[in-house]
């Protein structure tokens with residue numbers, strides 16, 4: 001079997017007992033499955049939920065808390081316990097694991113984003129299993145991933161993973177929630193996630209999971225757009241992950257239409273950066289950028305909006321008012337205005353406002 005880089009995401013529903021408490025035997029089970037892949041030479045990164053599940057009982061809550069402060073306190077208590085369980089489980093397999101707690105802010109800041117990917121690559125080089133969770137205890141409502149599905153897709157993108165395996169309590173994607181509709185049909189293989197499929201995916205049916213199939217499908221769509229193969233499903237036998245890699249998994253396989261890898265710098269612009277301004281371009285510049293892969297020259301810019309700085313990411317609009325992409329601008333707003341007003345002159349004609357390597361069409 002070809003050696004590959006695999007992201008395994010395990011949801012709370014797969015790590016807990018019926019009452020919602022963390023299950024040590026399930027942690028041991030998954031650690032052993034991951035070790036099998038590592039021993040075969042694959043690189044595995046684990047995205048694990050379960051902090052709230054591990055912590056709420058210790059805080060005296062009878063069941064999983066629903067308030068933000070309750071969940072954040074439970075996660076603060078549970079995360080260290082969760083890691084302790086994983087460390088013991090991997091130790092039994094003669095492996096070491098490491099913890100990374102990420103937030104959306106780590107993705108928005110380009111340097112932190114790049115550091116996260118460098119750290120994980122270094123761990124993998126040393127045969128350590130990186131275990132990632134969202135840093136639940138400090139995040140705000142606007143900046144939370146909420147569940148780990150999208151986080152796992154974004155990590156699979158910046159690590160250029162071959163495959164993302166999302167393990168959950170259901171054996172795949174259905175055309176309706178099978179827990180509510182017994183006639184729902186399962187998709188075994190999908191090459192695209194259409195609006196229709198998305199409209200049939202609902203939230204979680206349990207009080208343990210967050211987001212349900214709807215959030216898994218949004219995450220899968222992102223991973224597919226980054227050229228990553230995705231599997232969503234379940235299982236409890238000894239060959240769980242090996243079966244999934246061999247195409248025998250109990251779930252739905254999703255294949256990307258293109259395996260083209262997007263460089264991390266471009267991924268950052270496309271998926272994480274915040275825009276600080278807008279520019280409008282004429283039809284000629286639009287054709288040059290979208291059809292001929294050219295950089296943007298100031299002569300094609302018709303107007304500038306916002307007080308952006310050099311190297312900020314800005315949105316690019318066409319004459320119809322449609323956003324056609326995002327890119328890093330080479331000049332601050334006032335300087336760019338000046339260059340545009342002089343763009344008929346020979347010196348400024350060739351200056352690039354956005355380089356094609358710093359540009360992402362939408």
Ligand SMILES: Nc1ncnc2c1ncn2[C@@H]1O[C@H](COP(=O)(O)OP(=O)(O)O)[C@@H](O)[C@H]1O
Pocket residue numbers: 010011012013014147167168169170172173174175176177178179200201202203204205206208209210211212213214
């Ligand atoms: N169309 C669908 N196909 C499959 N499952 C669905 C669908 N719509 C909603 N679900 C629900 O999504 C749940 C899995 O998501 P979730 O509870 O968030 O799990 P996890 O904790 O693993 O992230 C399933 O138990 C199922 O009830």
Ligand SMILES: N[C@@H](CCC(=O)OP(=O)(O)O)C(=O)O
Pocket residue numbers: 010011012013048049050051052053075133134136146147148149208209210211212
């Ligand atoms: N970060 C949270 C995960 C939230 C959650 O329940 O996510 P999931 O089970 O993946 O839908 C935790 O560790 O409890």
